[in-house]
Amino acid sequence: MNSILVNMDNNIFPLPLYRASQVRELDRIAIEEMGIPGICLMERAGSGAFAILKFYYPDVxxxxxxxxxxxxxxxxYVLARLAYLAGYDVTVLQIGDTSRLKGDALIAFKSMTNVGLQAQAFAEKKLSIVDIVIDALFGTGLDREVMGQWRxxxxxxxRCTCPILSIDIPSGLHADTGAILGVAVHAKNTVSFIGLKQGLFTGDGPDYCGKISFDDLQVPSTIYKAVKSTVTRLDYESLKTALSKRSRVAHKGTFGHVLVIGGDSGxxxxxxxxxxxxARVGAGKISLVTRNAHAALINLTRPEIMSHGIETAEQIVPLLNKVNVVAIGPGLGQSIWGRAMLDAVKNLQKPIVVDADALNLLAKKPFRFSNSVLTPHPGEAARLLETSTTDIKADRFAAIRALQLRFGGVCILKGAGTLVTxxxxxxxxxxxxxxxxxxGGMGDLLTGIIAGLIAQGFSTIEAAKLGVCLHAHAGDHAALEGERGLLSSDLLPWVRHYANPELLS
Known part of the structure; x- marks a missing residue:
């Protein structure tokens, strides 16, 4: 499940995403160079989290x-004090020895106890009668497995049946990778401060964060110039302006010719x-190369697709000379025929979108295309990098960098929080x-969408970013009638719909 971004004030969420060390540097700049006391930022954080609580849970x-x-x-402690003074029934459960508190946390603790609210030792039975739990266990600095009493x-x-609001990040989630460090809090809401952490949006992050809110704690915008983000959010709303209105004198040749290669037996x-x-994303012409035995079946249900039964690499050459972009892999199989088709395009000096069995064949005999978009899911990525799916999931950012270094071109790592670079x-x-x-079939749609955008003149990286987001956005709207039972073909009307943003109100 992907993260749900929510902003109470209807402001636009920032696009840059940061590692934990970068957010700490932003925090340091705000305190040491901008002169904002650390306790002031802590007060703003506790107050912001309390505001989120009241916004989403007004009746608790x-x-x-x-x-x-x-x-x-x-x-x-700040949130607890503010809620207590506002008349809420507040219980503070302490994990760890408060004699180890120091700095701003110690100040906040004393401010809480000074108003008469005392911390109690943690006991699970104290969670039995409560409307909401606030997770303030760990921040973004956690980088080792959670063990012992903390686990x-x-x-x-x-095990609580009530909702959990996590402050800054669900405790136990790695801020940089989105991996679970042994165990993590499964939050209903998360409020993130100063900079959005990249681990909230990929790996296990989307499932554990719930609805994400953001509060910049009123730090000056100039501090962000000092820390360069290497990761950015992508969404349809921020990219759709690239889909410009078509010229009135355009023709089918204007929008390119896509060749899809795949569809072995079954x-x-x-x-x-x-x-x-x-076709639905707007390519002008679509050709499809498949096995002789069933090439004609394509035209029975979609006559707009020019279907060709081809059995040898030599037969495909005339078609390769005519098209603008090739998409290879959907249903390709790993037989002699599939290998022959992949070998036929390996030296092609045109954009090639590589998916599914073409990726599995590539893993067996690696090479670099001159101009490619690779679209693996974690299992395919593991085969391409000769590692395990567990390793891929442990650090998706490292995995996509490794894929790009090894194979070149544009790489997409699919999954919750799909990555593109x-x-x-x-x-x-x-x-x-x-x-x-x-x-099944969702990845095939993505391959076609990206190829269709490249045919219309988008660069491979532009097509990959826009294609991933258009595909996901179409999926979100197709799922409004329910996620369970959603078919890949259900997205096609929405793909067409969101490929035409000038028609949207």
Whole structure:
């Protein structure tokens, strides 16, 4: 499930995403160079989290705040004090020895106790009668597996039936990778401060963060110039302006010719989905190369696709000379025929979108295309990098960098929080999409969409970013009738719809 971005004030969410160390540097600049006292930022963080609580849960009265002994706990003390003074029934459960508190967290703790609110030792039974739990255990600095009493506490929190609001990040989630450090709080809401952390939006982050809110704590905008982000959010709304209105004198040749290669025995549907997606996103002409035995079947249901039965690499050469972009892999199979088709295009000096079995064949005999878009899911990425899916999921950012270095071109790492990059760009993280899209054929659609955009003149990196977000956005709207049972073909009307943003109100 992808993260849901929510801003109480209807402001636009920032696009840059940061590592934990970068956010700490932003925090340092605000304190040391801009002269904002650390306790002032902590007060703003606790106040912002309390505002989010009231916005989403206006009817709650019983609040339990679970605090650690770092600055994240300090934010929790501020929230607890403000809620207590506002008349809420507040319980503070302390994990760790408060004698180890220091700095701003110690100041916040004393301010809380000075108004008469005392911290209690953690006990799971104290979570039984509560409307909402505030997770203020760990901040973004956690980089090792959660163990001992801390693990037991998080497991107890996850057994709660009430919602959990995590301050800055769900405790146990790695801020840089989105990986679970043994165990993590499963939050209903997360409020992130100063800079959005990249791990919130990919890996396990989207599933554990719930609805994400952002508060910049009123730091001066100039501080962001001092820390260069290498990761950025991608969404349809921020990219759709690239889909300009068509000229009144355009013709089919204006919008390019896509060739889809795939559909071995029993898998013709994958190639058909990719071809139709290329057409629905606006490519001028679509050709499809598949096996002789079922080439004619394509035209029975989609006559706009020019379907060719081809069995040898030599037969495909005339078609390769006519098209602007090739998409290879959907339903390709890994037989002699599939290998022959891949070998036929390996030296082609045209954009090539590589997916599915073409990626599996590439993993067996690696080479670099001159101008490619690779679209693996974690399993395919693991084969391409000769590692395990577990390793890919442990650090998706490292994985996509490794893919790009090894194979060149544009690389896409699919999954919740799909990543996109090339050698010159920041890594983009798509924040659209939903788990209803976890089904057969969705990747074939994406391949066709990207190829169709390249045919219309988009660069490979532009087509990859826009294609990923358009595909995910179409999936979100197709899923409005329910995620369970969503079919890849259900997205096609929405692909066409969102390929024409000038028609949207």
């Amino acid at each position: 009265r019983r609040i339990t705040v679970v605090c650690g002994i770092g600055n994240n706990g300090g934010d929790g 037991l506490v998080i497991e107890a929190l996850n 898998m013709i549907g994958a190639a058909r989905l990719a071809a139709e997606a290329a 090339d050698s010159d760009s920041q890594i983009g993280v798509c924040t659209d999409g939903n788990p209803g899209m976890a089904g």
